[in-house]
Amino acid sequence: MPQIEQVTHTLDNGLEVCIAPDPLSPAVAVNLWYEVGSFDESPGRTGFAHLFEHLMFQGSAHVASGEHMGLVEAHGGSVNATTSTDRTNYFETVPPGALELALWLEADRMSSLAISAENFQAQREVVKEEKRQRYDNQPYGDVLELLTAQHFSPDHPYGHLPIGSMEDLDATSLDEVTQFFQAWYQPSNARLVLAGAVDPEEGLRLVERHLGALPGGSRPPHQQAPAHPGGQGELTVQRPVPHNLVYTSWRTPPSAGDDHVALDLALAVLTDGHASRLHRQLVRTESLAQEVHGFTLHHLRDASLTMLLARPADGIPGARVADAIEAGVAGLAADGPTEEELERAVAQYERDWLLQLATVEERADLLNDHWLRHGHPSAVEQRMATLSAITPDDVRAAAASLTSPATRLYYERTSQ
Amino acid sequence: MSRPTVSLQQHWSFPQPEEFKLPGGLRVWAFDLPGQHVASLELVMPAAVTQEPRDREGVATVALHASDEGTRAHPDGQIVELMERRGATLDGAVAQTWTRLGADAPAHRLSEVLPLFAEVVHQPDYAQADVAHHVELQVAAFESRLASPDAVAAQAFRTALFGDDHREGRPVAGTPETLGGITRDDVLAWHRQHWTPAEATLVVAGALAGSGLEQALEALGDWHADSPRPPHEPPAAKPAHTVLGELAEAVQTTLQVGCLTVGRSHPDWAALKLGAHVMAGAFASRLNLELRERRGHTYGVRGGVSARRHDGLLTMGGSFRADAAAEALDTIREFAALEEPFTDAEVADARRYLVGIAPLANETAADIARQAAALAAVGQPASFVNDHFAALEAASTESVTEAWRRHIRPDQLTVGASGPAGSLPVG
Numbered sequence: 001m002p003q004i005e006q007v008t009h010t011l012d013n014g015l016e017v018c019i020a021p022d023p024l025s026p027a028v029a030v031n032l033w034y035e036v037g038s039f040d041e042s043p044g045r046t047g048f049a050h051l052f053e054h055l056m057f058q059g060s061a062h063v064a065s066g067e068h069m070g071l072v073e074a075h076g077g078s079v080n081a082t083t084s085t086d087r088t089n090y091f092e093t094v095p096p097g098a099l100e101l102a103l104w105l106e107a108d109r110m111s112s113l114a115i116s117a118e119n120f121q122a123q124r125e126v127v128k129e130e131k132r133q134r135y136d137n138q139p140y141g142d143v144l145e146l147l148t149a150q151h152f153s154p155d156h157p158y159g160h161l162p163i164g165s166m167e168d169l170d171a172t173s174l175d176e177v178t179q180f181f182q183a184w185y186q187p188s189n190a191r192l193v194l195a196g197a198v199d200p201e202e203g204l205r206l207v208e209r210h211l212g213a214l215p216g217g218s219r220p221p222h223q224q225a226p227a228h229p230g231g232q233g234e235l236t237v238q239r240p241v242p243h244n245l246v247y248t249s250w251r252t253p254p255s256a257g258d259d260h261v262a263l264d265l266a267l268a269v270l271t272d273g274h275a276s277r278l279h280r281q282l283v284r285t286e287s288l289a290q291e292v293h294g295f296t297l298h299h300l301r302d303a304s305l306t307m308l309l310a311r312p313a314d315g316i317p318g319a320r321v322a323d324a325i326e327a328g329v330a331g332l333a334a335d336g337p338t339e340e341e342l343e344r345a346v347a348q349y350e351r352d353w354l355l356q357l358a359t360v361e362e363r364a365d366l367l368n369d370h371w372l373r374h375g376h377p378s379a380v381e382q383r384m385a386t387l388s389a390i391t392p393d394d395v396r397a398a399a400a401s402l403t404s405p406a407t408r409l410y411y412e413r414t415s416q
Numbered sequence: 417m418s419r420p421t422v423s424l425q426q427h428w429s430f431p432q433p434e435e436f437k438l439p440g441g442l443r444v445w446a447f448d449l450p451g452q453h454v455a456s457l458e459l460v461m462p463a464a465v466t467q468e469p470r471d472r473e474g475v476a477t478v479a480l481h482a483s484d485e486g487t488r489a490h491p492d493g494q495i496v497e498l499m500e501r502r503g504a505t506l507d508g509a510v511a512q513t514w515t516r517l518g519a520d521a522p523a524h525r526l527s528e529v530l531p532l533f534a535e536v537v538h539q540p541d542y543a544q545a546d547v548a549h550h551v552e553l554q555v556a557a558f559e560s561r562l563a564s565p566d567a568v569a570a571q572a573f574r575t576a577l578f579g580d581d582h583r584e585g586r587p588v589a590g591t592p593e594t595l596g597g598i599t600r601d602d603v604l605a606w607h608r609q610h611w612t613p614a615e616a617t618l619v620v621a622g623a624l625a626g627s628g629l630e631q632a633l634e635a636l637g638d639w640h641a642d643s644p645r646p647p648h649e650p651p652a653a654k655p656a657h658t659v660l661g662e663l664a665e666a667v668q669t670t671l672q673v674g675c676l677t678v679g680r681s682h683p684d685w686a687a688l689k690l691g692a693h694v695m696a697g698a699f700a701s702r703l704n705l706e707l708r709e710r711r712g713h714t715y716g717v718r719g720g721v722s723a724r725r726h727d728g729l730l731t732m733g734g735s736f737r738a739d740a741a742a743e744a745l746d747t748i749r750e751f752a753a754l755e756e757p758f759t760d761a762e763v764a765d766a767r768r769y770l771v772g773i774a775p776l777a778n779e780t781a782a783d784i785a786r787q788a789a790a791l792a793a794v795g796q797p798a799s800f801v802n803d804h805f806a807a808l809e810a811a812s813t814e815s816v817t818e819a820w821r822r823h824i825r826p827d828q829l830t831v832g833a834s835g836p837a838g839s840l841p842v843g
Contacts, residue, residue, distance in 0.1 A: 026775030070700030076772010125712030
């Protein structure tokens with residue numbers, strides 16, 4: 001397991017900085033997380049956090065619209081941003097000689113973003129095309145929305161997706177989005193990770209030079225997730241899609257302080273690859289389904305959602321497949337994994353983890369992810385120790401936390 | 417604080433492999449990459465799908481994906497279980513002119529994984545039920561593509577470019593009609609004839625010191641070919657026209673616009689690569705700035721030239737608000753006419769990107785193995801990458817403009833699209 005050297009520091013204005021040098025790397029990753037996501041939006045005003053992911057590239061005091069992306073690419077770097085329920089991340093991976101430029105670009109937009117009526121209008125149209133392209137115009141494009149709605153009411157902070165409602169965006173004034181930016185986009189609500197070809201001392205000096213003078217301010221409190229009732233039983237929808245799908249889902253622990261390792265291993269024993277239990281049972285032996293998969297949608301401050309899904313074989317009712325999935329989970333909850341099953345799941349987990357750490361861009365993102373979820377970036381180094389300490393009974397217990405009955409979604413092909 | 421200056425002084429080059437042949441004839445490229453704890457294997461076999469029987473199209477794809485379900489020594493899922501317990505995972509792909517089987521595994525376990533990998537290559541079991549399952553998966557994947565705007569536009573583009581009567585105009589993985597006829601015998605026959613080391617290359621990349629690679633390769637040592645591969649005949653493009661794949665409920669129109677052009681071996685290749693990046697590849701490309709940033713008609717334009725075995729392919733496109741798609745197509749044609757020559761600044765930015773992104777694009781063993789395999793698959797040496805970078809550095813702004821004007825004719829652009837009927841003029 002490679003060691004990840006880290007230096008952390010907090011600037012006077014509250015910006016937290018972590019530098020993870022790697023002299024073998026050809027590049028340096030600049031990874032800035034603002035602790036704001038769709039969780040921080042209000043009913044009727046959704047999609048703001050994601051809208052800023054767009055507006056942040058529309059220019060600032062010394063940078064023209066679109067110039068940020070153009071400049072980084074023109075120096076052989078890669079640049080992008082993503083928005084989730086709990087954070088918005090901005091990242092540039094650049095040759096070492098362009099590190100200072102990347103920090104200057106981040107500082108300029110943190111302090112002087114151009115939130116003009118013109119930028120707002122244009123990016124609102126781009127976001128509408130993004131929603132059409134990625135959701136409305138894709139088969140199964142509303143699955144995530146339906147699953148979320150099965151577990152959270154529309155007024156719950158996790159009750160809507162980050163892309164938000166286009167009606168909300170249309171009804172929003174420029175003042176409202178400006179206030180959202182002023183509240184959340186400040187040094188004390190951000191964490192900056194530099195990973196790769198950077199000397200920690202030099203890196204800190206450059207960060208201090210470009211971001212140290214920005215004014216500090218108190219970070220706003222996140223809203224409290226309200227208590228809410230359990231899963232919503234089952235739902236059947238008909239859509240013009242090629243195949244029926246069955247989703248069984250459960251509320252699992254928030255990701256704050258929890259890496260879900262035992263749960264991920266349980267999902268791997270059940271669904272990862274041809275050798276997994278549910279594949280062998282549902283696909284190979286009983287011909288109930290053609291595919292099974294599992295994943296968890298992580299939420300920081302309230303229940304994460306763990307899903308097992310299957311594509312039923314022709315003529316097999318969805319309920320029968322869902323019953324078989326739940327029986328498979330119950331079997332693992334009763335007996336736990338065999339030694340071979342656990343060995344396989346651990347070996348696959350370890351390879352995936354090492355692959356994620358192999359690029360500076362992902363390493364920087366993982367450091368920020370662990371910082372948000374555990375309070376310190378070095379939590380990333382605990383992962384292999386956690387993994388090797390997992391016992392068969394831990395995996396059994398994780399499967400036992402997926403209690404019956406699961407929440408079910410039958411996503412059916414419209415009959416023609 | 418004024419804008420910092422940037423100093424780019426590093427010189428990067430693509431690593432060169434140790435190259436040798438196994439006794440049976442398989443060529444090996446071994447990249448020793450210290451620090452890369454996850455190693456990558458890529459076996460590329462230049463088996464062209466033009467060799468598939470017309471009524472069994474998709475057999476190459478089924479043969480690939482069913483290969484790891486079981487081997488004669490480890491049937492019924494045992495082989496993949498053995499590989500996975502050693503931290504290995506398999507993947508692969510079939511393209512028009514090659515089949516690729518790959519694996520990622522911890523470098524220190526390569527010596528255990530390679531013999532299992534060789535078993536998948538040599539003696540897949542292809543049990544009746546496994547073949548039937550993979551035929552069903554490919555039929556399902558075909559149906560899924562019919563519902564995907566991007567896939568429908570891409571198929572419309574291939575149909576328009578090559579026609580239904582050429583293999584390249586039809587889906588690589590077959591159609592429900594051709595897949596439905598595929599039997600275990602067909603798959604075994606395809607495997608026997610085309611999974612051979614003739615012109616094939618095994619790429620191994622990772623921290624190889626102490627991995628026992630040499631000894632482990634004995635598992636593939638006596639793999640040999642009984643006959644050479646038949647020559648591959650590239651198809652000619654049809655005259656430019658437009659094909660719309662109708663998706664009645666679509667809320668956007670998706671366009672793929674382009675043409676066949678010169679490939680890697682042409683002296684204009686690097687210049688064309690630069691021009692296509694300025695036109696449609698960069699975020700700050702001419703088309704993306706106009707259609708996304710100025711007009712808000714799309715989430716993004718993407719495009720570029722990609723190399724094929726004997727030639728190259730220019731594509732440009734994206735998904736557009738349905739009522740703006742015809743206008744977007746006019747804009748693409750207008751920009752492709754290149755009335756305004758490329759500027760020094762545009763070409764310099766594209767060059768710095770295409771050269772400068774290389775270290776990032778080749779950061780892991782898997783990146784390097786994939787890049788090398790893509791070259792090996794079409795008979796190019798691994799040194800191509802560094803020669804190409806030198807050509808990118810040498811291309812002048814004028815040569816980039818001239819190459820575009822010489823090879824790209826706006827009136828000869830083929831259009832594949834998906835969307836509601838009537839959202840584009842067709843024919």
